[in-house]
Amino acid sequence: MSRFWSDIVSQLTPYVPGEQPQISKLIKLNTNENPYGPSPKVTAAISTANNHDLRKYPDPNAAQLKATIAKHFKLDDHMVFVGNSSDEVLAHVFRGLLKQSKPLLFPDITYSFYPVYCKLFEIEYRLIPLNDDYCIGVDDYALDNGGIIFANPNAPTGIALSIEEVETLVQRNPESVIVVDEAYVDFANDSAVRLIKQYDNLLVTQTLSKSRSLAGLRVGIALGHADLIEGLERIKNSFHPYTLDALAMAGATAAFEDNDYFEGTCAKVIATRQRTSSELVSMGFDVLPSSANFVFTRHSEHGAEELFRALRDHGIVVRYFDKPRINQFLRISIGTDDEMNSLLSVLRAIMSN
Numbered sequence: 001m002s003r004f005w006s007d008i009v010s011q012l013t014p015y016v017p018g019e020q021p022q023i024s025k026l027i028k029l030n031t032n033e034n035p036y037g038p039s040p041k042v043t044a045a046i047s048t049a050n051n052h053d054l055r056k057y058p059d060p061n062a063a064q065l066k067a068t069i070a071k072h073f074k075l076d077d078h079m080v081f082v083g084n085s086s087d088e089v090l091a092h093v094f095r096g097l098l099k100q101s102k103p104l105l106f107p108d109i110t111y112s113f114y115p116v117y118c119k120l121f122e123i124e125y126r127l128i129p130l131n132d133d134y135c136i137g138v139d140d141y142a143l144d145n146g147g148i149i150f151a152n153p154n155a156p157t158g159i160a161l162s163i164e165e166v167e168t169l170v171q172r173n174p175e176s177v178i179v180v181d182e183a184y185v186d187f188a189n190d191s192a193v194r195l196i197k198q199y200d201n202l203l204v205t206q207t208l209s210k211s212r213s214l215a216g217l218r219v220g221i222a223l224g225h226a227d228l229i230e231g232l233e234r235i236k237n238s239f240h241p242y243t244l245d246a247l248a249m250a251g252a253t254a255a256f257e258d259n260d261y262f263e264g265t266c267a268k269v270i271a272t273r274q275r276t277s278s279e280l281v282s283m284g285f286d287v288l289p290s291s292a293n294f295v296f297t298r299h300s301e302h303g304a305e306e307l308f309r310a311l312r313d314h315g316i317v318v319r320y321f322d323k324p325r326i327n328q329f330l331r332i333s334i335g336t337d338d339e340m341n342s343l344l345s346v347l348r349a350i351m352s353n
């Protein structure tokens, strides 16, 4: 506390990210990073850009990156927004599109940054409980609202809502923006991006942090109707016009150009996820059906907090949320096959004690 803090700073409860322990040899399965590293073309592009002229400001409009992304998604350049991480893109979305006189709706269990932004930007919100099976119930959103946001696949459950159901929400709420946070969509079967050209009230955000293995580069995107994108540009250009640095733009452009590498690593993560899920089930775990690069799992005889601590003692870090409804679950990121084999054998050892 300081007497110099504004009222809003005094009242904030900042988001707490998963830890980044500075210990080597740890198996790190707590923040949904990709175990395979970015495409070699990304690192090459960043090196080339580094030899370039960092003396100059980067293109504030990120035109080349936007054109590459637009081509990838078969959209117009004006339907693409880029930012310094999807967390930053979401900040602009909350402030620019979701701060309305009616309350914003989102699930009680979803990305825990959303309530933090609501407090920061003074947005009224209402939590809609997930169903007993941890799915989003589309009919529960039939309420007067100033916008709806959810992660799809959802986090930390990993469960995906079908794109038909996303479309139902978009159709039922023509006067609100529906924001679909697709941070994990590349590990799922379908994306709402294919609906964008039909609806002016749908905004999709994605990140290069997970499926493209660039959490350290900080690049996020939003895709939607040109008017929604222009709203985001107005905020961004009133806040930080050079949001993406020259190295990030070069790396992100190369990432979208190397589709083969991207598809190959996503396929490997998905295969490892399926194998890990079956192994966990055979050990008595209940595993929610995951369309992401993590699994959300619980065991009827072993408490999640106890397993979390025991795993940590064995050098394996996973994520545990001490929150109502989910404090019996562990969220385990999908690593390499070797890492998952270590996880499974340590779990077997812990549970046989």
Ligand SMILES: *Cc1c(COP(=O)(O)O)cnc(C)c1O
Pocket: 085, 086, 087, 088, 111, 151, 155, 181, 183, 206, 207, 208, 209, 215, 218, 219, 220
């Ligand atoms: C990881 C994550 C983000 C943030 O991604 P960054 O681009 O790294 O900021 C946003 N939404 C969800 C649901 C996430 O899991």
